[in-house]
Amino acid sequence: MxxxxxxxxxxxxxxxxxxxxxxxxxxxxxxxxxxxxxxxxxxxxxxxxxxxxxxxxxxxxxxxGSDLSSELPEVEHTIPVLSLDKAYAHEEIVAWARKIQGSSGAEVSFTVEEKIDGSSMVLYYEKGVLVRGVTRGNGLKGNDVTANVKTIRTIPLRLARAVSVAVRGEVFLPIDEFARINSSMEIPYANPRNLAAGTLRRVRSSDVAAVPLTIFAYEGFFTGGADPKSHVEVLSLLEELGLRVSTRIGLFSADGELGGKLSSLRERHPEWTFGDFDAMVRYLGAQRETRRALPYEIDGLVAKVNELDRRELLGYTGHHPRWAIAYKFEAPEGVTVVQGIDVQVGRTGRITPVARVRPVAVGGTTISNVTLHNQDYINMLDLAIGDSVAVSRRGDVIPAVERVIEKNDTNSTWRMPDRCPACESGLVVVGAHHFCPNRDCPAQVRGRLLFFVGRGQMDIENLGPETIDVLMERESLRAPADLYAFDYGKLAELPGFGEKKISLIRAGIEKSKAQPFRVVLQSLGLAELGQKVAELLVDSGYRSIDELLALADAGSVEALTVIPGIGEKTAQTVLEGLRRPDVREQIERLRAAGLSFVEEARGEAAGAEQIFKGQTWCVTGSFERFTPRELAMEEVKRRGGKVVASVSGKTTHLLAGEGGGSKLEKARAVGARIVSEEEFLLMLARAPEPKRED
Ligand SMILES: [Zn+2]
Known part of the structure; x- marks a missing residue:
């Protein structure tokens, strides 16, 4: 070409x-x-x-997205990015509207929009092309997060027309996506807003691309190519240009008709609500009541003057536009004081600051500790010891500091210490987090031991934190493998360790040797190699540690990324972990102690002949006998084969059903054998799985 x-x-x-x-x-x-x-x-x-x-x-x-690191530079806004005046009762909103109407000669109309509880964003388009995405920041300056914003699929990189416009919008995460993502996080976020804001500030845009953020645009400042006269026109324009605009909008005026001007709008927007000021009162009240049913969180409503010339006449106070007001729903909150900030060291060395607050009752429970996640989060809140803060417990999730209500006397912001509180090592910054780089740090060692014996991992009974502390202090236990080499009889010399207790510990240790390979694998505590990834690896055919170690030595990232659910970052991190000499040593010692580092194929246990052993299969198209086609993949796995999601140089077989597309060409290109459904059935018939006894 x-x-x-x-x-x-x-x-x-x-x-x-x-x-x-x-x-x-x-x-x-x-x-x-x-x-x-x-x-x-x-x-x-x-x-x-x-x-x-x-x-x-x-x-x-x-x-x-890309893996390029950006420093999130600060840039100045070229449009007014002011916050809104707030009211907490809907009567105040209607009173505000009536007052503006009263002082105005002509009839004024008011829009009411949902105030999405997300992260405020300004998108700058020049001649139709997205040139910058900037967080609200302090209203004058924000963070340039263009690379991150570009990963949000509802934000067009190019508008339908070559206009120049600054678009304000709210970036947010739908509630169901929040629940899904948050459930797999080591440190869950308190609410979708914090997760959205935190994600937008990530340094690697590929991390952002993994979170399905979306946006509602709600304001446009056109500098070329369009000249709207009303807010409603602005919204229509934004929509025409390709931006996502909420359809849940109310439009109200004194008589509800605006001199007949509303009839065409009513036709164009049957989903909107129209009416007079009494209808506005009802609308505000109803919206407040029904907000729980929305697929996203809103923390209030915003009423705005619709006519842009009227807005110009009203102008701004020092802090707010006079032509808009926010009606805030109150979240269940309590006010308290930050008495201290503790620094916790996790098993990976990650440092987590936790605020100790004066205990306060919120939504039926008492809050006394609140995680602060990392320094960025604290900077965002501008938080310090001694500050008065609003804390919340939204839904049934962990408590969060919502905002600082009053600063302490010194007006400072808390800074992360330079050194690890447990071992005095200088902390290093990776992404948004601080880490203690010393793998021998006692806090990390303790964390790793507790993780290894904990529920969900090796689940060794009778080895609780107290015993682990004793073993660390008195017997210098350091690594999980030490737990299997230790002579527990020695504990009899110590107070609190009777014969019965010691035999229970021994029994727990013995029992743990029966844990399957997948559990042992995730108990190693390697980054990104948690329960889900361990299961994916084993179920995709990596049923022994030696196979994984060989992949690590060869650096075969691609062998893992073809497994559905394993991304490039995860694959790289897992293989890096398995290359570490200390990890290798642990594995060999644990293997020598008798832990399982091999898992039989499910079919192998049932006696199926392993005819696909050493082969890597991919599947495309649809089948007569295998619907869904995962059923065919199950047959491959039972007979010892690996299953991957896309064709690569390592793929040996492609099972091709009706309408297989680009995978067929790829398979031919890499020389994989293409197998039809008929042929596949014959292969299976040659290696039947014996009927179960039951
Ligand atoms: Zn340390």
């Missing part, structure tokens, strides 16, 4: 993909199937690889 042809093709594919993304993510009405989309995407990505200089910064492939 010539360069010119490539340029034309890249343009065509980009436009197609962009249109589809808009249909899919914004309109929720896709016209392409996922498979068609993926095929177009792959074509574009491969053209861009061949002609890298033709890749545009707003290419749909830019969505996947």
């Amino acid at each position: 010539t360069r010119k042809e490539a340029a034309r093709e890249i343009k065509r594919l980009s436009e197609l993909l962009r249109r589809h993304e808009h249909e899919y993510y914004v309109l929720a009405a896709p016209t392409l199937s996922d498979r068609e989309y993926d095929a177009l995407y792959d074509q574009l990505a491969s053209l861009e690889r061949d002609f890298p200089d033709l890749r545009t910064p707003d290419s749909p492939t830019a969505r996947v």
Whole structure:
């Protein structure tokens, strides 16, 4: 293909993909199937690889993010990014509207929009292209998070028209996504807002791309290409340009008709609510009551003057626009004082600051400790010891500091200590977190031992924190393997260790040797190698530590990333962990102690002949006998084969059903054997699984 042809093709594919993304993510009405989309995407990505200089910064492939680190520089806002005046009763909102109407000659209308509880964002578009995404910051300056913002699929990288506009919006995470992501986090976030804000501040945009953030745009400041007269027009324009705008909007005026001007809007927006000021009172009250049923969190409503010329006349106070007001719903909160900030050292060395607060009752429970996550989080709150703070417990999750109500006398912000409180090592910063780099740090050693024996890992009964502390202090136990080499009889000399207790500990140690390989694997406590990843590895056919160690030595990241659910970062981190000499030593010592480092295939245990051993299978298309097609993959696994999600150089077989697409070509290219359903059934018939006794 010539360069010119490539340029034309890249343009065509980009436009197609962009249109589809808009249909899919914004309109929720896709016209392409996922498979068609993926095929177009792959074509574009491969053209861009061949002609890298033709890749545009707003290419749909830019969505996947990069691992480049950014320092989140500060930039000045070019539009007013003020906060809103607040009211806590809906009567105040209507009184505010009546007052503005009263002081105005012409009729004024008011929009009421949901105040999404997310992270406020300003998107700067120049001639239709997204040039900058900036957090609200202090209103004058915010953090440049452009790379992160580009991973949010509902934010167009290019608008439908070449207008220049600064768009304000709220970036947020839907409640169900929050629940899903938060449940797998080592330190769960208190609420979707904190997770959204925290994600936007991540240094690696690929981490951001993994979180399905979305946006509602709610304000546009046009500097070229459009001249709207009302807020309602602004919203329509934003929508036409490709931005996501909420459809839950109310429009009210004194007589509810605005001199007949509303009838066309009523037709265009049947989903909106229209009416007079009495209807506005009802609307505010109803919205407040029904907010729990929304798929996202809102913390209030915002009423705004609709007519932009009227807004100009009203202007601004020093802090707020006079043409808008927020109606805040109160969250269950308590006010207390930060009495101290403790620094905890986790088993990975991660330092977590925890605020000790004067105990306060919130939503039926008493809060006395509140995690502060990391220094960034504390900076965001501008928090210090002695500050008065609002703490909350939203839903049934862990308590959080919502905001500082009054600073302490010194008006300072708490700083992370330079040294580890447990071992005095100088702390290092990785991403948003501080770490103690000393793997022999007593706090980390203790954390690792407790993790290893804990529930969900080796689950060794009768080895609680007190016993671990004794073993560390008196007997210098350091590593999990030491637990298996120790002569527990020696404990009889110590107070509190009777014969019965010692025999129970011994029994627990013995019993742990029967834990399956997958449990042993995740008990090693390696980064990214938790329960889920351990299961994925073993179920994908990596049923012995030696296979994994060989992968680590070879650095075969791709062998792991083809497993559905394992991303590149996870694969790299896991293999790095398995290459560490201290980890190798632990593994060998634990193996010598009799722990399981091999797991039989499920089918092997049932007696199925391992005819697919050493083979790597991928599947494409649909089947007559295997619906869903995972059933076919189960048969492969039972007979000793590995199963992967995409074809790579390591793939030996492709099971191809009806309508297999690009995988077929790829399989041919890498020389994998292509197996039809019929042929596959014959293979299975040659190695039947014996009927179970039951
Ligand atoms: Zn330390």
